[in-house]
Every structure is written in C-alpha cells, then in structure tokens.
Amino acid sequence: MTCEVIYKGDLRTEMKHLQSGTVIETDAPTDNMGKGERFSPTDLMASSLGSCMITTMAIRAADMKLNFDGTRIEMVKIMSTDAPRRVAAIKADLYFTENFSATDEQKEQLLRIARNCPVEKSLHPDIKLDVNFHW
Numbered sequence: 001m002t003c004e005v006i007y008k009g010d011l012r013t014e015m016k017h018l019q020s021g022t023v024i025e026t027d028a029p030t031d032n033m034g035k036g037e038r039f040s041p042t043d044l045m046a047s048s049l050g051s052c053m054i055t056t057m058a059i060r061a062a063d064m065k066l067n068f069d070g071t072r073i074e075m076v077k078i079m080s081t082d083a084p085r086r087v088a089a090i091k092a093d094l095y096f097t098e099n100f101s102a103t104d105e106q107k108e109q110l111l112r113i114a115r116n117c118p119v120e121k122s123l124h125p126d127i128k129l130d131v132n133f134h135w
Contacts, residue, residue, distance in 0.1 A: 012038065032085070046077035046090045052119035053092065053131075057110045064106055070097040078128075089128035096135055107135060 004016045011028035026041055028034025039047065050073040061068035073094050080088035094114070102110070111133055114120075120129065 011035075013041075031079070042077055042079070042087050045087060046075045049090060049117070049119045049123070050075045050092055052117040053094070053114040056117045057114050060110060060113050061102075064102070064109075066102055066106065067097075067099055069099075071095070071100065087127055089130065090123075091130040091132075093132045093134060096133075100135075102135075107133075 001018055003018060006014045006016075008014050008025070011034045013026045015024045015026065016022070017024075024044075025038045026044065027036060027038035029040040029043070030036035032040075034040065054071060054073050057071070058068045071094065073092055076091040077087055078089040078091070080086050114133075115131065123129070
C-alpha cells in the first residue's frame, strides 16, 4: 500500500505516505465549495507533474555533472468550463539559475527527459500541456 486517505470533514482529506509517515492535507477549491486553504486534488496533479519533471531532470543533470540547484517550475492548472469538471490544461514554465551552464546537447537531453517523465506519460491525452523552458 502506498498511502492512506482519510476524509476529515469540511471537504478536507488527510493523505499519509505510509513509508515515510509524511502527511499532506487537501481542501476543495473555492470554485467547488471549498475554502481553498490547502492544495486541492487537482492542484496536486499539476504539482506532481512539475515535481516529476524537475526530479527526472535533476537525476540526469547529476549524471552530467551539472549544478541543478535552484531550478524551479511554475505550474498553472486550468479547469474546464464545461461538464464534466476536469483539468483541461496545465502550463509549466521551467526557470534555470544563472549558475546553470549546459551545452545545447545537454539542454536537449534534459528537455526530452522532462517531457517523458512518468506523470506526463500518465496524463490523459486531452489535457493540453504548455511547457516552456527558460534557459
């Protein structure tokens, strides 16, 4: 078992990662009867994509002896306006620090790795992805 999810009332859940004991709480978003005081489940989906992209890139950057510290991704989740309620699009902007120095070939490898991370490959193909790399 990977995790346990418990409904805590008031449209909130508590998710516990069983191996580490780490806990994450969610809240329904304000546009769906929630308070928006925590990540929503769909926020976590978009965040998981960003985390997966940056983690897989960091693994490869370490192999290439590149300093990847400080690299960040800004994620924007866009919900559909029609039924059924779902994530329609995700925008990702990846920003590298001034200290990041890579060849064009290394950048291309990192781009391919990011775009083939397990989370992206698991998303429904109807979700529009707009991914931008700011070297």
